[in-house]
Amino acid sequence: MTNLTPREIVSELDRFIIGQADAKRAVAVALRNRWRRQRLSPEMREEVYPKNILMIGPTGVGKTEISRRLAKLAKAPFLKVEATKFTEVGYVGRDVEQIIRDLVDAAMVETRERMREEVKTRAHKAAEERVIEALAGADAREQTREMFRRKLRDGELDDKQIEIEVADTAGPQMMLGGNPGMEMQMQGLQDLFKAFGGAKKTRRKMSVAESYEVLISEEADKLLDDEMVKTAALEAVSQSGIVFLDEIDKVAARAETRGADVSREGVQRDLLPLIEGTTVSTKYGPVKTDHILFIASGAFHIAKPSDLLPELQGRLPIRVELRPLTEEDFVRILTETDNALTRQYTALMGTEEVTVTFTEDGIAALARIAAEVNRSVENIGARRLYTVMERVFEELSFTAPDRAGDIVTVDAAFVEKHLGALAQSADLSRYVL
Numbered sequence: 001m002t003n004l005t006p007r008e009i010v011s012e013l014d015r016f017i018i019g020q021a022d023a024k025r026a027v028a029v030a031l032r033n034r035w036r037r038q039r040l041s042p043e044m045r046e047e048v049y050p051k052n053i054l055m056i057g058p059t060g061v062g063k064t065e066i067s068r069r070l071a072k073l074a075k076a077p078f079l080k081v082e083a084t085k086f087t088e089v090g091y092v093g094r095d096v097e098q099i100i101r102d103l104v105d106a107a108m109v110e111t112r113e114r115m116r117e118e119v120k121t122r123a124h125k126a127a128e129e130r131v132i133e134a135l136a137g138a139d140a141r142e143q144t145r146e147m148f149r150r151k152l153r154d155g156e157l158d159d160k161q162i163e164i165e166v167a168d169t170a171g172p173q174m175m176l177g178g179n180p181g182m183e184m185q186m187q188g189l190q191d192l193f194k195a196f197g198g199a200k201k202t203r204r205k206m207s208v209a210e211s212y213e214v215l216i217s218e219e220a221d222k223l224l225d226d227e228m229v230k231t232a233a234l235e236a237v238s239q240s241g242i243v244f245l246d247e248i249d250k251v252a253a254r255a256e257t258r259g260a261d262v263s264r265e266g267v268q269r270d271l272l273p274l275i276e277g278t279t280v281s282t283k284y285g286p287v288k289t290d291h292i293l294f295i296a297s298g299a300f301h302i303a304k305p306s307d308l309l310p311e312l313q314g315r316l317p318i319r320v321e322l323r324p325l326t327e328e329d330f331v332r333i334l335t336e337t338d339n340a341l342t343r344q345y346t347a348l349m350g351t352e353e354v355t356v357t358f359t360e361d362g363i364a365a366l367a368r369i370a371a372e373v374n375r376s377v378e379n380i381g382a383r384r385l386y387t388v389m390e391r392v393f394e395e396l397s398f399t400a401p402d403r404a405g406d407i408v409t410v411d412a413a414f415v416e417k418h419l420g421a422l423a424q425s426a427d428l429s430r431y432v433l
């Protein structure tokens with residue numbers, strides 16, 4: 001759990017997301033409230049529920065990004081799911097519980113990864129022993145083993161092929177078409193199988209360098225206590241999980257169209273217990289959803305928040321509006337964020353030894369064209385920057401390997417040359433930008 005203050009959380013988010021101050025403040029407070037809650041007496045703690053958030057704003061303006069970055073900052077399990085998914089044919093009520101199961105799955109992967117990092121040094125040692133054994137033979141003398149160890153550490157043996165015995169990951173693991181009952185049974189079978197026979201082994205040929213990765217992760221898994229991973233993951237989900245429910249407006253039924261919208265209202269009814277707090281059984285154990293933070297989001301162009309079921313409205317008490325992005329925002333997104341596309345393209349081209357620099361008027365041209373296409377074709381927010389940049393760099397991306405040593409300046413003329421004609425024709429840009 002992070003102990004950053006709301007102000008610090010906002011300033012962390014500022015590194016990646018331009019503007020949208022209200023939304024940043026709301027999520028920062030939500031996160032801080034969790035920290036506060038952890039400091040309460042156990043009885044009081046149980047009483048304090050998260051104040052879920054409703055983000056209202058057009059597509060591509062940072063709703064998901066804010067939530068995802070927040071989760072990352074908090075090292076909290078995160079899942080994005082579209083509410084409309086549950087209106088599709090074939091879904092039945094209980095399926096919304098799959099959200100929590102997916103969240104647990106994500107948390108298991110993250111938790112195992114994190115704990116694996118913690119045991120990595122020990123795992124590395126054990127993996128090295130196994131590689132040396134594969135290279136030198138099981139009964140080699142200590143001297144020989146030392147010689148191999150030295151060469152191995154110097155990387156001299158990286159390309160050498162060896163045969164090692166590894167766990168057969170294709171074992172009895174099966175995906176059973178999302179049937180949780182069956183999955184739980186299979187898990188039981190797998191545990192049984194492990195307890196009796198141990199995991200199945202198979203011999204595989206690979207290079208020393210490749211074998212390291214496989215062996216380290218295998219050794220790390222041996223050192224990891226499955227029970228511990230499971231407990232930590234379940235705890236992380238129930239205490240700090242974040243679910244981002246996109247397109248909630250699309251399941252809002254407006255009063256006059258009720259008849260045709262039964263299934264949408266049904267989805268809201270199904271979601272309600274999750275948000276109000278219930279217990280969902282997963283293959284790793286039961287999870288209480290009471291303290292999971294839900295961030296619902298939608299454009300609400302047609303439906304309004306007041307068209308949601310009253311109970312659901314009550315469970316999403318914090319409302320924040322995100323505004324459409326302007327040309328000036330695009331300039332800032334292209335230059336000020338830590339992960340700005342200009343930085344990414346410069347770094348990518350750098351790997352081919354092509355030096356890319358952007359001039360101010362080049363950036364202004366990119367932002368202007370993105371804003372224009374958003375106006376004339378469809379407003380997809382900052383996502384437009386991706387398509388515009390990809391187009392501008394298309395030729396350079398292709399030819400860069402032949403251009404090592406070149407210096408390329410992306411100025412207004414460069415942008416115009418690669419994009420000008422396209423951007424002027426709405427018909428053309430509809431397809432390519």
Ligand SMILES: Nc1ncnc2c1ncn2[C@@H]1O[C@H](COP(=O)(O)OP(=O)(O)OP(=O)(O)O)[C@@H](O)[C@H]1O
Nearest residue numbers: 016017018059060061062063064065066333382383
């Ligand atoms: N305000 C912003 N600052 C920086 N980057 C942004 C901003 N808004 C959006 N982006 C970038 O645009 C992309 C899409 O944004 P995001 O996924 O947050 O959209 P969204 O608002 O959740 O839309 P949707 O509801 O359609 O999913 C992301 O890669 C994000 O980094």
